[in-house]
Amino acid sequence: MMCWQVEELEEKLLDQTREVERLRSELGATDLEKQLELLLVENERLKQELKSCRSSELQKLDTAAETCSCSHCPFSQVRTRYRCAQVRYEAGVFLNPDCVLQDLEESRRRQEETEQKLALRLQECEAELARQAAAPPKVKYVTQTVEVESADSHRVLAEMQTKNGALQEQLSVQRQLLRELETQLHESQRTCAQLRTQILVYEGEMERAQGQLEVEMQNLEEEKNREIEEAFLRAESEMKAVHENLAGVRMKMLSLQRALRTLTNDYKCLKRQVQDFPFMLDKAITEAKQEICLVIGEVSSTNQELLRKYKREMNLRKKCHNELVRLKGNIRVFCRVRPVSQEEQDSTDAKTMLSFDSDDDAILYLSNKGKIMTFELDKVFPPQATQEEVTADLQALITSCIDGFNVCIFAYGQTGSGKTYTMEGVADDPGINQRALRLLFSEVTEKAPDWDYKISVSMVEIYNETLRDLLGENPTDKLDIKMNPDGSGQLYVPGLTNFTVQSPEDINRVFELGHMNRATACTNLNEHSSRSHALLIITVSGFNSATGNRTQGKLNLVDLAGSERIGKSGAEGSRLREAQCINKSLSALGDVINALRSKHSHVPFRNSRLTYLLQDSLSGDSKTLMMVQVSPLPANMSESVCSLKFAQRVRSVELSSSSSRRHENSSTSSSPTHDSVEVTGEFCCCCW
Numbered sequence: 137m138m139c140w141q142v143e144e145l146e147e148k149l150l151d152q153t154r155e156v157e158r159l160r161s162e163l164g165a166t167d168l169e170k171q172l173e174l175l176l177v178e179n180e181r182l183k184q185e186l187k188s189c190r191s192s193e194l195q196k197l198d199t200a201a202e203t204c205s206c207s208h209c210p211f212s213q214v215r216t217r218y219r220c221a222q223v224r225y226e227a228g229v230f231l232n233p234d235c236v237l238q239d240l241e242e243s244r245r246r247q248e249e250t251e252q253k254l255a256l257r258l259q260e261c262e263a264e265l266a267r268q269a270a271a272p273p274k275v276k277y278v279t280q281t282v283e284v285e286s287a288d289s290h291r292v293l294a295e296m297q298t299k300n301g302a303l304q305e306q307l308s309v310q311r312q313l314l315r316e317l318e319t320q321l322h323e324s325q326r327t328c329a330q331l332r333t334q335i336l337v338y339e340g341e342m343e344r345a346q347g348q349l350e351v352e353m354q355n356l357e358e359e360k361n362r363e364i365e366e367a368f369l370r371a372e373s374e375m376k377a378v379h380e381n382l383a384g385v386r387m388k389m390l391s392l393q394r395a396l397r398t399l400t401n402d403y404k405c406l407k408r409q410v411q412d413f414p415f416m417l418d419k420a421i422t423e424a425k426q427e428i429c430l431v432i433g434e435v436s437s438t439n440q441e442l443l444r445k446y447k448r449e450m451n452l453r454k455k456c457h458n459e460l461v462r463l464k465g466n467i468r469v470f471c472r473v474r475p476v477s478q479e480e481q482d483s484t485d486a487k488t489m490l491s492f493d494s495d496d497d498a499i500l501y502l503s504n505k506g507k508i509m510t511f512e513l514d515k516v517f518p519p520q521a522t523q524e525e526v527t528a529d530l531q532a533l534i535t536s537c538i539d540g541f542n543v544c545i546f547a548y549g550q551t552g553s554g555k556t557y558t559m560e561g562v563a564d565d566p567g568i569n570q571r572a573l574r575l576l577f578s579e580v581t582e583k584a585p586d587w588d589y590k591i592s593v594s595m596v597e598i599y600n601e602t603l604r605d606l607l608g609e610n611p612t613d614k615l616d617i618k619m620n621p622d623g624s625g626q627l628y629v630p631g632l633t634n635f636t637v638q639s640p641e642d643i644n645r646v647f648e649l650g651h652m653n654r655a656t657a658c659t660n661l662n663e664h665s666s667r668s669h670a671l672l673i674i675t676v677s678g679f680n681s682a683t684g685n686r687t688q689g690k691l692n693l694v695d696l697a698g699s700e701r702i703g704k705s706g707a708e709g710s711r712l713r714e715a716q717c718i719n720k721s722l723s724a725l726g727d728v729i730n731a732l733r734s735k736h737s738h739v740p741f742r743n744s745r746l747t748y749l750l751q752d753s754l755s756g757d758s759k760t761l762m763m764v765q766v767s768p769l770p771a772n773m774s775e776s777v778c779s780l781k782f783a784q785r786v787r788s789v790e791l792s793s794s795s796s797r798r799h800e801n802s803s804t805s806s807s808p809t810h811d812s813v814e815v816t817g818e819f820c821c822c823c824w
């Protein structure tokens with residue numbers, strides 16, 4: 137729009153210039169000058185107009201550069217509206233379509249205004265031109281003869297030419313200016329075109345943004361409606377729940393009010409009781425004290441009565457037990473038949489000559505030279521009997537030492553018949569020794585805390601009539617047996633080591649020590665153990681703090697030396713002496729038992745170290761068990777017959793009361809006398 141306006145003005149300027157030329161050629165110098173001045177004035181006006189036109193264009197740009205007041209536009213605080221739009225266009229950001237629309241509208245409006253102004257101005261210019269064209273020429277055409285060659289004319293012409301030159305110069309300056317203006321105008325037009333393009337882009341963006349906005353608005357609207365619907369439904373259900381809760385709370389409130397009333401009443405009642413409590417407490421304490429005193433008195437007298445009854449019952453029990461023992465016989469004889477070993481099965485005739493009665497476990501049959509011999513004992517253990525079963529049958533006997541009885545358990549039999557197996561056992565299947573101690577531990581634990589028991593053990597060996605301490609520091613030292621100087625009439629072994637044991641671990645340690653000492657004292661342990669007696673002496677002392685009662689019992693577990701008749705096989709030297717010593721002690725044991733059975737007034741305890749040491753455990757109300765070990769092999773048949781005959785005789789012996797018998801306990805000599813049995817050679821149980 138501005139371009140054609142400027143072109144028109146330029147054309148006008150050219151026309152004016154042409155008019156000036158024409159007038160100059162037609163008019164004289166004075167008129168020409170006047171006309172020139174007029175034209176210059178017109179020229180100046182046109183320049184002004186052009187200038188104002190230019191400034192209007194600039195103002196348009198300035199107007200577009202007003203500060204953007206859009207509240208959503210992030211650039212509004214720092215940018216003009218024009219710059220803001222430009223920046224947003226460049227950045228591809230169209231955050232506020234309203235703002236762009238507003239800019240566009242404003243720009244259009246201003247352009248229209250400018251167009252109107254320029255159209256108006258054009259009309260005015262055209263009217264002016266028409267007016268000038270219609271007006272009679274101001275120049276008066278004077279026909280005069282000019283003396284061309286006159287000096288004045290030449291001078292005036294020269295001056296006019298000079299002026300004309302000056303005017304030409306001015307005209308060229310004006311043209312230059314006009315070109316500059318044209319350039320500026322072109323620049324403005326280009327800017328205008330850019331702005332239009334931008335406007336189109338903005339419009340496109342706006343439409344797109346508007347479309348997006350509408351879609352988003354629609355989505356938001358739908359979401360809003362959905363949310364509202366959901367919220368409504370939620371609120372409805374919550375309201376329902378709240379109503380239900382409220383009803384429940386109301387119900388609770390009612391019940392709580394009732395409870396509160398009850399509590400208030402209770403509280404008042406309790407308050408009164410608390411106030412009265414100190415007095416009631418004092419009274420109750422006094423009454424309780426009196427009652428306690430009364431009860432203590434009653435309990436005390438009841439206790440005394442119970443104690444008296446208990447003592448009486450204990451005595452009765454002991455009497456009954458003694459009577460029972462007397463009735464059953466206080467010497468009992470068991471027999472254990474060892475199994476045939478794998479090697480024996482492979483190497484020899486393993487046919488067993490022994491058989492058992494399936495109805496009576498006290499009967500053993502022996503087939504010898506075509507004859508069947510029957511032996512009746514207290515119990516016969518077949519080869520398959522376990523260590524546990526054997527110990528179970530001895531349980532009552534073992535535990536009677538807790539009640540103060542002296543007990544002797546002997547393992548008797550020829551070498552290799554299983555004596556050591558029965559008494560000591562093997563590592564993973566211990567024998568009577570270890571099982572008896574464990575049993576005593578469990579029994580005394582059961583009796584605690586009424587009874588306080590102490591269990592102590594000693595281990596001795598009798599080899600060639602010499603007594604040795606297997607738990608002592610010097611196991612090879614010879615020990616003596618003496619009368620106790622306390623006047624109790626009991627025998628004791630001075631210097632014998634006595635270990636107190638409190639746990640199965642202690643037992644293991646004691647056995648290990650005994651075994652080690654026995655092994656160090658000989659060259660061949662197996663042979664040595666066959667030729668010596670091994671004794672484990674367990675003493676159980678008890679004290680009842682309630683009754684003041686004291687008990688002391690002794691359990692003697694004896695693994696006797698082999699009973700076979702070595703002397704008859706022609707043994708000499710040390711073997712002969714060993715055999716004589718074994719025979720002597722086994723004969724002495726047989727004599728003692730025989731004397732006891734026959735109720736002799738004299739019992740030859742002192743005939744051997746063994747019987748002398750066990751004197752207090754063989755006499756009186758002591759209990760004795762003889763475990764006769766038998767080999768099942770036909771090769772050992774004659775020894776088996778001897779052992780079984782001996783066992784049967786022993787079984788018929790009863791120990792009599794100590795009071796009715798004279799004991800050899802007055803002497804303190806350590807040497808046994810040989811007053812009853814002459815140890816002249818072989819001991820044979822069959823002959824005994």
Ligand SMILES: Nc1ncnc2c1ncn2[C@@H]1O[C@H](COP(=O)(O)OP(=O)(O)OP(=O)(O)O)[C@@H](O)[C@H]1O
Nearest residue numbers: 474475550551552553554555556557558665666698
């Ligand atoms: N009831 C049994 N069950 C399994 N094996 C046994 C049984 N009795 C004995 N034996 C085995 O028989 C063998 C001889 O037994 P043991 O050494 O106990 O005889 P012993 O009579 O003590 O001999 P010694 O007089 O030489 O000491 C051993 O190998 C032992 O393990």
